[in-house]
Structure formats: structure tokens, C-alpha cells
Amino acid sequence: MEEGFVRFLLPFYANVNKVESPFEIQKFVREVRFGDYDSFFRRLQSFFADTTYEVIREQELHYENVFFIVFKLVGFYTQVEYHTSKGRIDxxxxxxxLIYVMEFKLDGTAEEALQQIHDKHYALPFASDGRKLF
Structure with missing residues (x-):
């Protein structure tokens, strides 16, 4: 289903040419599927850096929504504002x-986001799941 959408339906409705883009959805999907999180987040950081400043008001919510929409469109099971006993995972x-636990810190660093994930034990609800956790 996903491959059919990306290969056949999307090009029909979107003005897509054969020039390769660094932001092709297939690249994001491939990186997520294979656990290449360094490449995924580097590509994502570049993608968001290309977003016009005036378009974004509530930046953290904007990014959360963009992630949610993109991941849902490509068929990944995605949850936002996932509640735990210690807080809310973005x-x-x-x-x-694979399972990815993501915390967005637009006015902070990646280290601060990772520290919050660690301090609030955000990965704990998934600890007994057999999938690899990021």
C-alpha cells in the first residue's frame, strides 16, 4: 500500500520531477526503518532549517504536528503527547x-531532550517490548 502510494499515486497528484531531493519521503522512511537515526535526524534538522520563520508560531507544536502527519502518511504507528506516569512524551x-521516543527542545539542546527522556524514564513503558528502542 505504502509503496503504491509513493510510487504511483503521489507523483500523479504532486508536481514531482525526476530530480532527486534530499527531502524525498523515501529517504526518511528508509532511515527510520533501518534505525539510521543519525542520518534521519540530520536530514530532519536540515528540512526544518529550510522552513520559513514567519510560518511557524508555536514552533514545538508545529514540529510535533509535522512529524505526526508525515509519519502517519507513510504508515508508521505514531502517537503524540504520549502520557506516562512521569510526564508526556512528545x-x-x-x-x-524499532521504537523511537522523541522529545522536542527548540530552545534547548539535544542533550537536554535526551536528559529529560532519561530523567522521566520515558522509555520504561516500552522496556519489555522486544523491539530496539531509540
Whole structure:
């Protein structure tokens, strides 16, 4: 279904030419599926850096919504504002082999986001799941 959408339906409705874009959805999907989170987040950071400043008001909510929409469109099981006993995870993305726990910090660093995930034990609800956790 996903491959059919991306290969046949999307090009029919979107003005897509054969020039390769660094932001092709297939690249994001491939990186998520194979657990190449360094490449995924580098590509994502570049993608968001290309977003016009005036378009974004509530930046963290904007990014959360963009992630949610993109991941849902490509068929990943995605949850935003996932509640735990210690707080709220910004986004949880699940594939058949991997689980990503994401915390967005637009005015902070990646280290601060990771520290919050650690301090609030955001990965704990998924600890007994057999999938690899990021």
C-alpha cells in the first residue's frame, strides 16, 4: 500500500520531477526503518532549517504536528503527547522492529531532550517490548 502510494499515486497528484531531493519521503522512511537515526535526524534538522520563520508560531507544536502527519502518511504507528506516569512524551514512533521516543527542545539542546527522556524514564513503558528502542 505504502509503496503504491509513493510510487504511483503521489507523483500523479504532486508536481514531482525526476530530480532527486534530499527531502524525498523515501529517504526518511528508509532511515527510520533501518534505525539510521543519525542520518534521519540530520536530514530532519536540515528540512526544518529550510522552513520559513514567519510560518511557524508555536514552533514545538508545529514540529510535533509535522512529524505526526508525515509519519502517519507513510504508515508508521505514531502517537503524540504520549502520557506516562512521569510526564508526556512528545512523540512515539513504532515500526515492526524499532521504537523511537522523541522529545522536542527548540530552545534547548539535544542533550537536554535526551536528559529529560532519561530523567522521566520515558522509555520504561516500552522496556519489555522486544523491539530496539531509540
Amino acid at each position: 512523540l512515539v514512533l513504532q515500526t515492526d522492529k
